[in-house]
Structure formats: structure tokens, C-alpha cells
Amino acid sequence: MREIPAAAITDAIAKLAVEATHYLPADVEGAIRAARATEKSPLAVQVIDEILENAEIARERMLPLCQDTGTAVVHVELGQEVHVSGGYVVDAINEGIRRGYAEGYLRKSIAARPFSARTNTGDNTPGVIHFEIVPGDELKLMFMPKGGxxxxxxxxxxxxxxxxxxxxxxxxxxxxxxxxxxxxxxxxxxxxxxxxxxxxxxxxxxxxxxxxxxxxxxxxxxxxxxxxxxxxxxxxxxxxxxxxxxxxxxxxxxxxxxxxxxxxxxxxxxxxxxxxxxxxx
Amino acid sequence: MSDSIAITTPLTDDVIERLKPGDHVSISGVIYTARDAAHKRLLEMAERGEQLPLELSGQIVYYVGPTPPRPGMVIGSAGPTTAMRLDPYTPRMLELGLKGIIGKGGRGAAVRQAIASNHAVYFIAVGGTGALLNRHIKKAEVIAFEDLGTEAIRRLEVEGFPAIVVNDCRGGDLLEEGRKQFRTSDRPIPAGQAAGG
Incomplete structure (x- = not known):
């Protein structure tokens, strides 16, 4: 049994939220660059150039890649030998989302009461969280800010x-x-x-x-x-x-x-x- | 983009006449932001015969809900949202004098027709380039519906804002033409668009 404090999960999620929304993954950027070389439409090439330039500006100026910083989708691989201490794991994740979206100046896009009032929850919580129990004593957090x-x-x-x-x-x-x-x-x-x-x-x-x-x-x-x-x-x-x-x-x-x-x-x-x-x- | 056409707001009939699908434009001047909730309120006000918080005549509306600005910035990341969601409101906005729209994605048949019959133009900015587009926004000020937060109506001063003409005043459609031109599949293009957006 390995103890992981809930606070460590909160810190990790807050960091993931900021990094994910500002840094385009290298494999994605590489694929866009490769597509530019094979794209046959000149207009499409110009669109791709803007997308690549955007990734550079986002990194350098710490501006979100896209204004839609999404629903916070979190997939958790929880090792069955892990014990989360000092709080409920779901609360810890939502607290991380709350902090990351505030500290990173990210857009809060979650509407409560989806078929009626649609009031903004104001902090982008709750996330959509999936758990998978896996062998081992590690906890893996997979974060995806999913645009509408x-x-x-x-x-x-x-x-x-x-x-x-x-x-x-x-x-x-x-x-x-x-x-x-x-x-x-x-x-x-x-x-x-x-x-x-x-x-x-x-x-x-x-x-x-x-x-x-x-x-x-x-x-x-x-x-x-x-x-x-x-x-x-x-x-x-x-x-x-x-x-x-x-x-x-x-x-x-x-x-x-x-x-x-x-x-x-x-x-x-x-x-x-x-x-x-x-x-x- | 050396072949970009510089245009200023408000749009005149002459300028609109010159634009055709696939043209790159760089827009300077004042544009206004509005999304779903703001459109709903604007049209309810118009219905009641009230004075609107902005003069729509000749103006451009940009479908955007920006991220909050970091300290020292005028606005955050500010790219376009899916235009199709605004389709139910657009014909009436055009009747009220709106001449240009910036969004992303295609428009439904009724909107395309309304754009042509009102001698207007629909542009796309490249979706997912909110950090790049931020640089072209020099000033941002909430002028109405502040309670809507990111969806409030903002008056933006833009310089060289890059966009592409999709639907022109003659009924042309870049997305329809582009897909046909580069389609090598023998699948027929399905009629209509996906619901949602």
C-alpha cells in the first residue's frame, strides 16, 4: 500500500490544466508540420501556417492556444495498491481544476442545469472524471481540456x-x-x-x-x-x-x-x- | 499573407461587392463580439422596439468568447466559435443592418441565402488560433450584458485582423467549392449539416 496525499493530486491537476492549454503536444505539432508538406490546397497551407504560428505565440506569451479551454476531462488510472489520504480523490481533482483554471486565466465554460438555467459554475468544475483501477502502486492522471x-x-x-x-x-x-x-x-x-x-x-x-x-x-x-x-x-x-x-x-x-x-x-x-x-x- | 485585402469597418457596399470566396482580408477598425445569449437578448430588445446597445448598420459581429486577460493584456485568447449555433438569429440580425460576420465553420442554407439577399459577407477566422488573433485586438471594452461574462457584448478595436471570405454577397460558398475541388472520394457529399455545433 502506498499513500498519495489528496493535495498532491490537486497540485498535479492544476499544473496539467495550465500546461495542457498552453503547450501543443510535440507529436501533434509534428503531424501538423508534416501535413503542411503534403497539403495540395494553397489556402489550406495558409490555414496550417496560422495554426503553427499560433502554437508558437501561445508558448511564448503564455496565452491559451484556444479560447475554448474546454470541459476538463480527466482519466485516472488508479493503482490498486494506492491509498489516497487526506481527502476524497474526486474533490481533490475538482479543486485542481478550480485552481488551474483561475491561475491560468482560462475560460470557465461549464453551465449548471444543462436544460434550464445554464448558470455558469464560475470555476469550470465539475470535471468529467473517469476512473480505471489498474495493477500497481502508481496514480496516473490524464488531462484533456475538451473543446465544445x-x-x-x-x-x-x-x-x-x-x-x-x-x-x-x-x-x-x-x-x-x-x-x-x-x-x-x-x-x-x-x-x-x-x-x-x-x-x-x-x-x-x-x-x-x-x-x-x-x-x-x-x-x-x-x-x-x-x-x-x-x-x-x-x-x-x-x-x-x-x-x-x-x-x-x-x-x-x-x-x-x-x-x-x-x-x-x-x-x-x-x-x-x-x-x-x-x-x- | 501578402495577397491580403485590407478592409476597414463599417463595411460599405463597394467593399462587400469586391469580396469573393477564398479572399484573405485583414480587418481594421471596430468590431463587436456576440454569442448565443447576447444574440437572444439583442433580438428580444429589437422585438420590443427598444434601442439596441450597438448600432448594427454596416457593422461586423465576431462570434467569440475570450479567455480572461492576464494582467497588462487587453484580452485573452480570442478565436472564433462555431457559427452554425447562431444560424437561428442571423437572418434577423442581417435585416437589422449587420453587414459582416466572423465565425468558424459553415452556415445553413437559410443563412447563406440571407447573407446574399442582404448584401452581406461571412468570414471565417482560423478556429483554434486565439493566441495569434489576440495580437490583432488593440482594445476591448464590454458595452452590454456584462452579466454574461465571456459572452457579454464587447467593442473591439482591431488592426489587420486576418479572416477568409466564405460566403459572399453573390451566394458563393468557399467551403462547398473547396470540398468539391479537393474531394477524391467517390462518396456523395451528404446533404445538410450535423446538429449541435
């Missing part, structure tokens, strides 16, 4: 079991086509296949933590990732939907065994400001 533009374009559908991979590819392409410029392409696309409705969406979202350029360990899933990546980039949507050959920076597939009657497919999209940051305690 791309989150609102998420999509789920269950297909007939026999429809197979074609249904998946058609659904992902249709989702990207319908979303157009709203989710701020070039995108990173998470596709969750199988499980139940909530499982499919959870694994689709979790896939967005994967490094750009990585491929699934399962050969069949990796092949589907390659095929989806090519299919999406053939749509011509392009950066900010001005038309172009760079619609996605990558596509990640995650799967889970499913019921004999089901073929759940969930699509979760991340904008080019694909902000994630992790810490291990």
Missing part, C-alpha cells in the same frame, strides 16, 4: 451485426462530412467499436490520448486505422473546411467484444488543438 466545437460533433450508432467494417467506414466518413468545419479540422478521430453504447463512446474518447502516428497492437484494427485515415482525407474537407487534402492528422480505433445482436460504433473527434497532458504520481 469538436465534442458537439460526437456521434453514436448501433449497426446490424452483419454490416461489419463497411458500416464503420461509412459512418466515420459521414460523421466527418456532416461536421464540416465545426470540429476545427485537421482532426484526430477516435473510433470506438463494440461493447455497449457507453463503452463504445468511452473507448473512442480515450483513444484521443494516443500519440499521433501510433498504430493499434492488433493487426486488423491497425489496418482499419490506415483505411479510415485514407478514406477521411479523401473527403476534401480540409483544414477549417476550406477544402484540402488534410482533414485528419490521424484516426485511432479501439475495440471491445460486444453482444451477439450489436455493432456499436462511436466517433469522438479532437480539434487540431489536440491538447492532452499526463502526470504520474
Amino acid at each position: 466545437g469538436c465534442e458537439n460533433m460526437s456521434r453514436y450508432q448501433n449497426f446490424l451485426p452483419g454490416m461489419g467494417r463497411k458500416a464503420v467506414i461509412d459512418f466515420v466518413c459521414e460523421t466527418v462530412d456532416l461536421a464540416g468545419g465545426n470540429p476545427c479540422p485537421p482532426l484526430i478521430i477516435g473510433v470506438g467499436i463494440g461493447g455497449t453504447a457507453e463503452k463504445a463512446m468511452t473507448i473512442a474518447k480515450h483513444a484521443l490520448f494516443r500519440p499521433v502516428g501510433s498504430r493499434h497492437g492488433d493487426a486488423e484494427a491497425a489496418e482499419l486505422e490506415d483505411e479510415l485515415f485514407a478514406a477521411v482525407n479523401a473527403l476534401g474537407v480540409g483544414p477549417q473546411a476550406v477544402g484540402g487534402t488534410t482533414t485528419a492528422l490521424d484516426v485511432f480505433v479501439e475495440t471491445h467484444p460486444t453482444h451477439i445482436t450489436s455493432l456499436p460504433v462511436a466517433v469522438s473527434m479532437q480539434c487540431h488543438s489536440a491538447r492532452t497532458r499526463q502526470a504520474v504520481l
Whole structure:
């Protein structure tokens, strides 16, 4: 058993919130730079140049990459040998969000009472927090400030079991086509296949933590990732939907065994400001 | 962007006439911010025949909800939000004299038609470049609905603010044309847009 003080979790989350919203991850920036070299539309290249310049300015002037500093999505991998002391882990995470969003001059974008008053909670809490119990005595915090533009374009559908991979590819392409410029392409696309409705969406979202350029360990899933990546980039949507050959920076597939009657497919999209940051305690 | 067209606000018919889809512009002068809640209130005021807190005639509205400024800055990160969410309000705003809009993403058919019939223009700024766009905002002042926080109406003084013409006064649409031009897929483009935004 290893003790981790709740205060250490709060400190770590506050730091992650500020860093994630200001520093574009190196793999994402690298992928955008690589896309610039292959992009066929001159207008799209200008859009990409502005995106790259923005990342530089954000770093240097400590300005958030995007004004939408998002819903604070936190995925926690909690080692089963860990004991959190001195407070409830969820409170500790929300306190970290509160502090990070205040100290970092981040936008507070959370509305309480979603179908009625929609009053701003004023401190960007509560976060959307997922826990996974894992072996070991470490606690891993995975932070994703998730913008509304791309989150609102998420999509789920269950297909007939026999429809197979074609249904998946058609659904992902249709989702990207319908979303157009709203989710701020070039995108990173998470596709969750199988499980139940909530499982499919959870694994689709979790896939967005994967490094750009990585491929699934399962050969069949990796092949589907390659095929989806090519299919999406053939749509011509392009950066900010001005038309172009760079619609996605990558596509990640995650799967889970499913019921004999089901073929759940969930699509979760991340904008080019694909902000994630992790810490291990 | 050496080929950028410099324009100043308020917009005149001549300037609007010259703009076409895909043109880069750099905007200088005064623009106003407004998002969902501000649009709702503005149009309710117009409905009741009240004086609006801003003169819409010839003006540009920028769909933005900035981050709070750090000490010493006039505004925080300030990039565009999804324009489609404002589609229900836009035709009426145009009837009230609005001539230009800056947002991100495409507009619905009714809005595109209203932009053309009111001889107006829809621009996009590059979404997710709020730190870059901050440099072009020289002054920011809340002029109405302060209680809305980030969604309050702000009067911004901008210099060389970069934007791209999407929908011009002749009904052209950069996003539609661009997608067709670079599409190598044989999938038909689905009609309509996703709900939400």
C-alpha cells in the first residue's frame, strides 16, 4: 500500500490544466508540420501556417492556444495498491481544476442545469472524471481540456451485426462530412467499436490520448486505422473546411467484444488543438 | 499573407461587392463580439422596439468568447466559435443592418441565402488560433450584458485582423467549392449539416 496525499493530486491537476492549454503536444505539432508538406490546397497551407504560428505565440506569451479551454476531462488510472489520504480523490481533482483554471486565466465554460438555467459554475468544475483501477502502486492522471466545437460533433450508432467494417467506414466518413468545419479540422478521430453504447463512446474518447502516428497492437484494427485515415482525407474537407487534402492528422480505433445482436460504433473527434497532458504520481 | 485585402469597418457596399470566396482580408477598425445569449437578448430588445446597445448598420459581429486577460493584456485568447449555433438569429440580425460576420465553420442554407439577399459577407477566422488573433485586438471594452461574462457584448478595436471570405454577397460558398475541388472520394457529399455545433 502506498499513500498519495489528496493535495498532491490537486497540485498535479492544476499544473496539467495550465500546461495542457498552453503547450501543443510535440507529436501533434509534428503531424501538423508534416501535413503542411503534403497539403495540395494553397489556402489550406495558409490555414496550417496560422495554426503553427499560433502554437508558437501561445508558448511564448503564455496565452491559451484556444479560447475554448474546454470541459476538463480527466482519466485516472488508479493503482490498486494506492491509498489516497487526506481527502476524497474526486474533490481533490475538482479543486485542481478550480485552481488551474483561475491561475491560468482560462475560460470557465461549464453551465449548471444543462436544460434550464445554464448558470455558469464560475470555476469550470465539475470535471468529467473517469476512473480505471489498474495493477500497481502508481496514480496516473490524464488531462484533456475538451473543446465544445469538436465534442458537439460526437456521434453514436448501433449497426446490424452483419454490416461489419463497411458500416464503420461509412459512418466515420459521414460523421466527418456532416461536421464540416465545426470540429476545427485537421482532426484526430477516435473510433470506438463494440461493447455497449457507453463503452463504445468511452473507448473512442480515450483513444484521443494516443500519440499521433501510433498504430493499434492488433493487426486488423491497425489496418482499419490506415483505411479510415485514407478514406477521411479523401473527403476534401480540409483544414477549417476550406477544402484540402488534410482533414485528419490521424484516426485511432479501439475495440471491445460486444453482444451477439450489436455493432456499436462511436466517433469522438479532437480539434487540431489536440491538447492532452499526463502526470504520474 | 501578402495577397491580403485590407478592409476597414463599417463595411460599405463597394467593399462587400469586391469580396469573393477564398479572399484573405485583414480587418481594421471596430468590431463587436456576440454569442448565443447576447444574440437572444439583442433580438428580444429589437422585438420590443427598444434601442439596441450597438448600432448594427454596416457593422461586423465576431462570434467569440475570450479567455480572461492576464494582467497588462487587453484580452485573452480570442478565436472564433462555431457559427452554425447562431444560424437561428442571423437572418434577423442581417435585416437589422449587420453587414459582416466572423465565425468558424459553415452556415445553413437559410443563412447563406440571407447573407446574399442582404448584401452581406461571412468570414471565417482560423478556429483554434486565439493566441495569434489576440495580437490583432488593440482594445476591448464590454458595452452590454456584462452579466454574461465571456459572452457579454464587447467593442473591439482591431488592426489587420486576418479572416477568409466564405460566403459572399453573390451566394458563393468557399467551403462547398473547396470540398468539391479537393474531394477524391467517390462518396456523395451528404446533404445538410450535423446538429449541435
